[in-house]
Amino acid sequence: MKRRLTLSDALFSSCNYLVLLLLGAATLYPFMNLLALSFNDSLDSIKGGIYLLPRVWTLDNYAVMLSNDQLLGSTIRSVVRTVLGTSLGIMATAFFAFALSCKEFMFRKSFNTLLVVTLYVNGGLIPIYLVIKNLHLTNNYLVYLLPLLVNGFYIIIMRSYFDQLPAGIMESAKIDGASYFQTLFRIVLPISLPVLATIALFISVMHWNSWFDNYLYNSRDKNLSLLQYELMKVLLDSSTQTSGQTRVDENTTNLVTPQSLRATMTIIVTVPILLVYPFLQKYFIKGMTIGAMKE
Amino acid sequence: MVYKQWLARAREQHQLLIMTIPLVILAVVFHYLPLWGWIMAFQDFKIARGISGSTFIGLEKFQMLFQDEKFYNVLRNTLVMGVLTLISGFVGAISLAILLNEVRFSLFKRTIQTITYIPHFVSWVVIANIVSILLSPDGGALNILLMKIGVISEPIYFMAKDTWFWFIHTVVSFWKELGWNTIIYLAVLTGINPELYEAADVDGAGRFHKMWHISVPSLMPTAFILLTLSLGWIIQSGYESQFLLGNSITIDYSEVLDLYAMRYSFQIGDYAYGTAISIFKSVVSILMVFSVTYIAKKSGYGRIL
Numbered sequence: 001m002k003r004r005l006t007l008s009d010a011l012f013s014s015c016n017y018l019v020l021l022l023l024g025a026a027t028l029y030p031f032m033n034l035l036a037l038s039f040n041d042s043l044d045s046i047k048g049g050i051y052l053l054p055r056v057w058t059l060d061n062y063a064v065m066l067s068n069d070q071l072l073g074s075t076i077r078s079v080v081r082t083v084l085g086t087s088l089g090i091m092a093t094a095f096f097a098f099a100l101s102c103k104e105f106m107f108r109k110s111f112n113t114l115l116v117v118t119l120y121v122n123g124g125l126i127p128i129y130l131v132i133k134n135l136h137l138t139n140n141y142l143v144y145l146l147p148l149l150v151n152g153f154y155i156i157i158m159r160s161y162f163d164q165l166p167a168g169i170m171e172s173a174k175i176d177g178a179s180y181f182q183t184l185f186r187i188v189l190p191i192s193l194p195v196l197a198t199i200a201l202f203i204s205v206m207h208w209n210s211w212f213d214n215y216l217y218n219s220r221d222k223n224l225s226l227l228q229y230e231l232m233k234v235l236l237d238s239s240t241q242t243s244g245q246t247r248v249d250e251n252t253t254n255l256v257t258p259q260s261l262r263a264t265m266t267i268i269v270t271v272p273i274l275l276v277y278p279f280l281q282k283y284f285i286k287g288m289t290i291g292a293m294k295e
Numbered sequence: 296m297v298y299k300q301w302l303a304r305a306r307e308q309h310q311l312l313i314m315t316i317p318l319v320i321l322a323v324v325f326h327y328l329p330l331w332g333w334i335m336a337f338q339d340f341k342i343a344r345g346i347s348g349s350t351f352i353g354l355e356k357f358q359m360l361f362q363d364e365k366f367y368n369v370l371r372n373t374l375v376m377g378v379l380t381l382i383s384g385f386v387g388a389i390s391l392a393i394l395l396n397e398v399r400f401s402l403f404k405r406t407i408q409t410i411t412y413i414p415h416f417v418s419w420v421v422i423a424n425i426v427s428i429l430l431s432p433d434g435g436a437l438n439i440l441l442m443k444i445g446v447i448s449e450p451i452y453f454m455a456k457d458t459w460f461w462f463i464h465t466v467v468s469f470w471k472e473l474g475w476n477t478i479i480y481l482a483v484l485t486g487i488n489p490e491l492y493e494a495a496d497v498d499g500a501g502r503f504h505k506m507w508h509i510s511v512p513s514l515m516p517t518a519f520i521l522l523t524l525s526l527g528w529i530i531q532s533g534y535e536s537q538f539l540l541g542n543s544i545t546i547d548y549s550e551v552l553d554l555y556a557m558r559y560s561f562q563i564g565d566y567a568y569g570t571a572i573s574i575f576k577s578v579v580s581i582l583m584v585f586s587v588t589y590i591a592k593k594s595g596y597g598r599i600l
Contacts, residue, residue, distance in 0.1 A: 012502045016397055024393070024410045027470070030425040031413070033436065037428075048434035095314035105311050106304050111319060118322060120581055122531070123329025124573020125553045126560050130335075130342075132330045148324040180310035209418035212535060232420045235427060235539065259428070265423050273416045278409050289482040 034263045038062070042260035061264040064137065064256045070222065071230055076270070078208065078227040081144050085207035090200050092149045097158035098184045102170070119152045129216060138217045141224055148206065148215075154199050157287060160193040162188060197286035201280045205273060231265045234258060297304075333574055340567040356571040366572070369555040372548060376537070377529035379465040385522055387469055388476035393510050395477065396484045397502065408481075411474025423539035426467055430454060454540070460548040464540055479521070480514055487513050523591040527584035530576055552576050 032052050037045055038061050040054035049055070065071050093208055099105050100112055123131075128147075137143040165188065172185040189196065211228035218224040277284075305312065331346075336356050338349040360366055391411070397406040414422065429436050430453040438450040453463060489511065495505050534553040541549030550558075552572055560569030 006501065009502050013397070016394055017403070020394060020398065020403075020407050023473075024407050027410050027413060027474070030429055034425065034428065048439065051436070091489075092318050096318050099311045099315045102308075102311060104308070106301075106308055107312075107315070111315060114319065114322060118326040120584060121326070121330065122577050122580070123326065123332065124556070124570065124577055126556050126566060126569035126573050127329035127332035127335070128325070129560075130332050130566065135324070146321060147325045150325070152317050163553055180308070180314070184314075205416055209416075209420075211418065211420050212538075218498070228418055228420045231424065232539065235420065235424050238427060262424055262428065266421050269421055270417050274413065277412065277416050281409060281412070285482070288478050295482070 008286070008287060031267075034266050035267060037260060037263035038209055038267045040260070042257045045260055046257060053086070061260045062268075065261065065264050065268070069227070071227070073223070073288040074227045074230045076226045077141075077224070080203050081141075081226065082207045085148065086200055086204040087147055088145060089151070089154075089203040089207075090196060093151065093154045093158050093199055093203075094184065094189060094196070096150065096155045097162055098180075098188060100159050115150075115152045118150075119156075132217060139221045139224065140218070143213060143217045144207070144210075144226075148203075151203075154202060158192075158195055158199055161192060161287075165191065194283045195287060196221055197280050198284045201277060201284055204276070208269075208272065227265070231262070231269060234262050234265065238262065240249070333570060335567050336571040336574055338567060340570075341565075342566060352506075356567050357575075360571050360575065365555065368547065369550050369552050371533060372537075373530060373532070373551040376461060376464055376551065377532040379461060380468045380523055380532060381522075381529060383465055383469045384472055384476055385518070385525075387473050389480055389511075389514055389518060391473060392480035392484060392514070393506055395481060396510060397506065408474060408477075411475075411477075414471040415475035417572065419535040419539050422471055423469060423536070426463070426540060429452060454542065455544045457545040457548050460541065460545040462488040464549070467540065468536060478518065483514055483517050484510060490569050519594070520591055523594075524584075527587040528580065530583065531580050 029052075033050070036050050036052055036054045039057060039059070040050050041056035041058045044056040044127060096111075096115070100108060100115075102108065105111075132138060132143060132147070137146070169187060170183060170190075173187050178186065209228060211226060211232050214224070214226045214229040215232065219229075334346055335349070335375075337351055337353060338346065339352045340346070340349045395404055395407065430438070432438060432450040432452040434452070437453070438447075441447045442450070450595055452461060491509050492505055495509060500508070530552070534551050537549045537551050541554075553576070556569040556572035559572070560566045
């Protein structure tokens with residue numbers, strides 16, 4: 001194929017690159033700005049004018065954050081929630097999806113219907129709250145794990161992946177006398193890594209990012225608070241008091257302004273995500289496209 | 296006899312039952328049990344007496360709901376913000392997908408894609424923090440920029456302008472989901488038969504012509520289906536963003552159905568009324584989802600579904 005490079009084409013190309021570059025910058029800038037603030041001396045930050053690079057380098061903001069028991073505790077709880085929630089969630093999703101993809105399963109139809117209904121029908125915020133309260137799951141770590149365990153959307157994505165696997169695989173496993181657990185763990189899961197990675201990413205991001213269940217069910221118990229919720233409290237504090245008053249942190253003699261603390265917490269909350277999702281990009285793109293086409 | 300066969304099958308498939316039954320129980324508890332709680336909306340519900348101990352009052356709560364001016368206000372907010380986010384996100388995603396598709400240098404293309412996915416993966420708490428820092432009246436980057444170029448002489452406290460809330464909320468949601476929303480359109484664009492473009496080359500079509508007459512029309516069926524389907528979910532669009540970006544000053548524009556239901560239940564203690572709002576939302580949503588799915592299927596683009 002011969003491509004002619006005309007003037008208008010060249011002009012279009014350069015404009016296109018420029019627009020996309022600006023878009024990339026507009027997306028990155030806020031994060032870069034917070035990164036700079038988190039490494040800048042907090043009293044110096046009040047003067048303003050911090051853009052992409054810190055002016056007075058310091059690690060104090062991080063030191064203050066990590067020496068605060070409440071913040072450190074909530075960080076640990078968030079990590080534990082994400083790890084536990086993702087492992088349990090991926091197992092639950094695989095179990096349910098596998099059972100639904102076994103043609104001979106006696107409850108295949110009824111369980112499938114039961115699941116699809118959950119996609120459309122939503123009891124609503126208040127009725128769900130009352131169920132959880134009546135089950136004594138408020139002020140309870142389990143409320144972070146149990147309600148999110150069965151997710152119809154993820155189960156359906158995984159099932160459609162299992163359904164696409166070569167039909168003979170399950171049959172031959174059966175002839176060889178493999179049990180269902182063996183078939184799932186030894187045969188199906190090892191060849192389903194792309195979809196497992198996609199769903200694991202979605203579930204872990206969901207757990208890492210959630211704060212509303214913390215706010216709604218566990219806000220009374222300081223020992224159950226998560227990092228996102230702590231960050232939310234700083235946000236709400238700052239919208240009631242407008243300017244950057246300084247305050248002495250309880251556990252240290254360092255002065256850290258709420259604004260610097262916010263920037264630092266925001267960076268700590270964001271970095272784990274940035275470290276994970278780019279590596280899974282080609283998987284989740286595939287997962288998203290399959291999901292959308294099947295819907 | 297039938298019973299014995301059934302038992303034999305259950306024994307044979309007991310591993311599948313072990314895998315699913317605990318999860319089915321969880322699904323019933325967290326997705327179906329709340330529906331039983333809908334009874335509350337028809338009762339003079341008191342939390343101390345529970346559903347079994349409360350007396351029935353019929354449709355009183357729903358009459359109250361439809362006469363409540365504040366309810367129409369939050370319904371308006373829910374729908375307006377839902378539509379604004381949907382339409383802007385839609386136009387943005389298609390445009391960005393087309394621009395990205397024109398990029399020949401694949402490393403550049405992938406980098407921009409990766410960068411624009413970031414905001415989708417971070418929580419609304421992080422986004423709201425970023426917004427409040429960028430728009431802050433003391434030292435926020437936007438105020439500094441606007442003052443430097445002379446548009447304003449004094450910093451503006453953006454988050455305290457109630458009538459600006461819809462606009463700010465739409466821009467922020469647009470920024471958050473822009474990259475993510477392009478995924479499906481990019482997949483469609485890569486699926487276009489290259490012969491179409493080659494034929495256009497032979498006919499002497501420029502980049503613009505090819506974009507306008509090949510890329511854009513190829514996206515339309517998918518776009519139409521996705522837009523129609525998302526319309527059905529509009530009343531279900533979240534409440535986290537409004538909760539975090541809004542405040543007591545902007546409440547007439549930022550409060551949405553769920554937040555109103557929450558306020559009524561927890562501050563006034565009227566759980567029955569909160570439940571009535573939840574029921575309204577769920578029922579309207581189901582009706583809308585099924586009617587738009589029906590329309591989309593009838594429209595002839597149904598093959599994609």
